[in-house]
Amino acid sequence: xxxxxxxxxxxxxxxxxxxxxxxxxxxxxxxxxxxxxxxxxxxxxxxxxxxxxxxxxxxxxxxxxxxxxxxxxxxxxxxxxxxxxxxxxxxxxxxxxxxxxxxxxxxxxxx
Amino acid sequence: xxxxxxxxxxxxxxxxxxxxxxxxxxxxxxxxxxxxxxxxxxxxxxxxxxxxxxxxxxxxxxxxxxxxxxxxxxxxxxxxxxxxxxxxxxxxxxxxxxxxxxxxxxxxxxx
Numbered sequence: 001x002x003x004x005x006x007x008x009x010x011x012x013x014x015x016x017x018x019x020x021x022x023x024x025x026x027x028x029x030x031x032x033x034x035x036x037x038x039x040x041x042x043x044x045x046x047x048x049x050x051x052x053x054x055x056x057x058x059x060x061x062x063x064x065x066x067x068x069x070x071x072x073x074x075x076x077x078x079x080x081x082x083x084x085x086x087x088x089x090x091x092x093x094x095x096x097x098x099x100x101x102x103x104x105x106x107x108x109x110x111x
Numbered sequence: 112x113x114x115x116x117x118x119x120x121x122x123x124x125x126x127x128x129x130x131x132x133x134x135x136x137x138x139x140x141x142x143x144x145x146x147x148x149x150x151x152x153x154x155x156x157x158x159x160x161x162x163x164x165x166x167x168x169x170x171x172x173x174x175x176x177x178x179x180x181x182x183x184x185x186x187x188x189x190x191x192x193x194x195x196x197x198x199x200x201x202x203x204x205x206x207x208x209x210x211x212x213x214x215x216x217x218x219x220x221x222x
Contacts, residue, residue, distance in 0.1 A: 001173060003129060005205060007120045009213065014112055062112060062222070090220050094116060094213060101212050102120065102205060109201050111173070 003111050005102040009095055018060040019091050023053055027080060027088050030054075030066060036078040054078075061087065114222050116213040120206055129171040130202050134164055138191060138199050141165075141177060147189040165189075172198065 010020035017023075029039035040050035057065050065084035069077050080088065121131035128134075140150035151161035168176050176195035180188050191199065 009118045012115045
């Protein structure tokens with residue numbers, strides 16, 4: 001039997017949640033599908049919930065994280081801004097580095 | 112406005128939760144009060160819930176984390192084993208090191 005250390009991280013801006021694992025999954029789905037509606041379907045959440053999450057992210061962030069275009073054939077689209085992509089990448093890097101760090105720290109104990 | 116990275120860690124043993132922040136608070140309260148009953152009162156949880164949590168900790172851990180004595184003046188007591196104390200200390204050290212590590216990692220980004 002071995003002990004394992006697990007972690008969950010999130011980023012706050014002025015005590016508001018900016019990004020957590022769920023929001024990052026949604027942003028990645030927007031990047032993949034180019035649409036908030038398709039992203040919400042992939043994650044099995046309502047469009048309304050997805051819209052509120054993205055609105056909260058954009059309100060908490062220093063710069064816009066997503067952009068949306070309205071109308072045209074097939075309706076509007078949504079995508080990540082360069083800032084949004086960098087932020088999502090930074091979150092994922094922080095997360096992975098945190099896991100590695102904790103594994104390493106635990107391995108230095110006798111448990 | 113500054114971003115802050117927050118984290119929550121927990122330790123698992125064979126996919127069972129061994130220790131998280133709540134369990135550590137309970138173990139610290141047992142150490143302080145020498146009694147599961149008084150510890151549960153301090154944390155505002157039922158004795159039954161506290162007992163179940165401690166039972167789960169002892170079942171998941173490689174060695175007993177608490178001991179209890181029955182009867183005597185004032186009823187039975189509970190205390191941490193040396194292994195339990197070391198484990199709680201290790202958890203708290205891991206947690207603090209994780210916070211420091213994440214702060215440092217975030218400060219190396221441009222966000």
